Amino acid sequence: DGRAFEAEGVGHPAGGDTARGARPEERRYDVGPGGTHEGPKSGRGASARGGAKGGPKQGQQRGGRTENARSREYETRTEERNRDRYAGKPDIKLPKTFPGAEEEGERLQKILARAGYGSRRACEELVDQARVEVNGQIVLEQGLRVDPEKDEIKVDGLTVATQSYQFFSLNKPAGVVSTMEDNEGRQCLGDYVTNRETRLFHVGRLDTETEGVILLTNHGELAHRLTHPKYGVKKVYLAHIVGPIPRDLGKRLKDGIQLEDGYAKADHFRVVEQTGKNYLVEVTLHEGRKHIVRRMLAEAGFPVDKLVRVSFGPITLGDQKSGWLRRLSNTEVGMLMAEVGL
Template sequence: MRSSSGRNSSGNNGGSRGGNSGGRGGSGGGRGNYRGAGNARDDKQGGRPKRPRPEERRYDVGPGATQEGPKSGRGPTARGGAKGGPKKPLQRGRSVPATSREYEARAEERNRERYAGKKDVKLPKTFPGAEQEGERLQKVLARAGYGSRRSCEELIEQARVEVNGEIVLEQGKRVDPEKDEVKVDGLTVATQSYQFFSLNKPAGVVSTMEDPEGRQCLGDYVTNRETRLFHVGRLDTETEGVILLTNHGELAHRLTHPKYGVKKTYLAHIVGPIPRDLGKRLKDGIQLEDGYARADHFRVVEQTGKNYLVEVTLHEGRKHIVRRMLAEAGFPVDKLVRTAFGPITLGDQKSGWLRRLSNTEVGMLMKEVDL
């Protein structure tokens, strides 16, 4: 019973599958007839162009192409594309140059012929003086450290900037940083890439940029600078205080020249008691082995018993000048600190610290020596 029922069920299933397949076949045939009818209807309408099938499209282009072309794959002269065809169709009626150089030469020749008889086009000027050489004034001021270009334009609008002695009121004026003299609020601007530093030199540091004996020197504090700096004047090894470093040769020369008489201020620790006329003696002049030395100013800053802290100001720069003057007057110096070099003061700058001078300080230094 079980075997016969199994055979019957398999037979029925086979018959149903055959019927279904026949149904699908019939429906497939219907679709084929519909497509064929649509194609025939398209053929009857002459207005619509007949689109070739993919296997009938031409992929062979360019010189030497055949009329029929290959049915699949790239042609021998195909130029590329998603299916081997060209990205851009060639224009008819024009010859294709053999090389890109030849094409560029022909294009250049056509451009020359086109613009041969035309006048030169003059571009509009963005501001007065645009045809001049040099840099814009606001750009020069910004590079010198006076803020952003907009801030420098405001300085010009406020009539605070002058070039070669004339106040500038127009924006976009061009200047030559190498030749023109630029001032802000009456102080000269260092328009070139100059650097100015103040170092509070500690005791025991040699006032040289390099020391052959290996002692600590000024160059040890500026080893990471790209521009070579040099010191302005000297301080003896045991003297502390302000010493300037720069790469502006003319400024350094004038600051140390006796003609300009730049003043230096020192604080000296001596042991008293001191007479009342010590200041007068120093101002009148002390006879030294290399001539008279005179102080411009003298005062007692502090007194603690016999210990005195005195301030001496003078414009000379001879070696050990303050120590020698006080020692000749009968008061050897225990400790000496230079607190000011011209307008540059020590302030609260710590020993061994290097700081960059502000634009105002640089301008005051230049004004001190007529730069």
């Protein structure tokens, strides 16, 4: 009942925020004299403070004493009564813990829960099922303390990202430049990740007119390895070209196409679909040179009309809509790390 709250002196959010369900940080409360916030000067909050017609005014004399004086006197009596009640009772002893427990890390189930593996109870079940290992050893009992800065934690063989790392996959639309900011005012990747607490950066690039999967993270070492040729992370592209195409096109691409900056080889090639002279082909490669797929096909005699990257390592596009950003699952993050030896 709203009147019951008014009687206790609790105000209402300013500007009628109750109707639109304002977030807590947007609310302002009537805390009365000595409070940290100034409430509204009129309306129901004022009535609750005694400003309504016929009600006592703040600080008004009642029986020779002010309301504030009565409140202080009541608090003093309560404090004395509680002091007498507990006088002479022994101090409560806290449970004993082994020396340095606070310095020796956190409980494993707490770290797993924070990393997104469910509630603490669900994480305890992972331990009971022998699915968790720390530094290469299967954890067989509850309550193990670990140091997330130093210890390697895995679930089902996949490394757990225990720090404050974020991992996202964006289905980049055509016309978006692969930068987090653009001085020319063009639409860029940063437009899709505003209001994030942590600064993200993109893993590799996609041509402005190329669509598809691009990863965003704040994990520097993972981003470096995913784009380094040493680790050979494969990317899969779907390209629309106009045929007819010769049967040996795939062999030519896999043997290597001579470009102005050296040979470029595809790891795999196949025709996905054909409608008349229109072909949809799939090209897999682990290189990351600029315009690499477009240049290879153009050099082979088949300029690309449309290009979409459908996977980056184990991360696939699936049914993710153009322009949509999604957070990677713990399993996907673990697969990415396993791909590059983290």
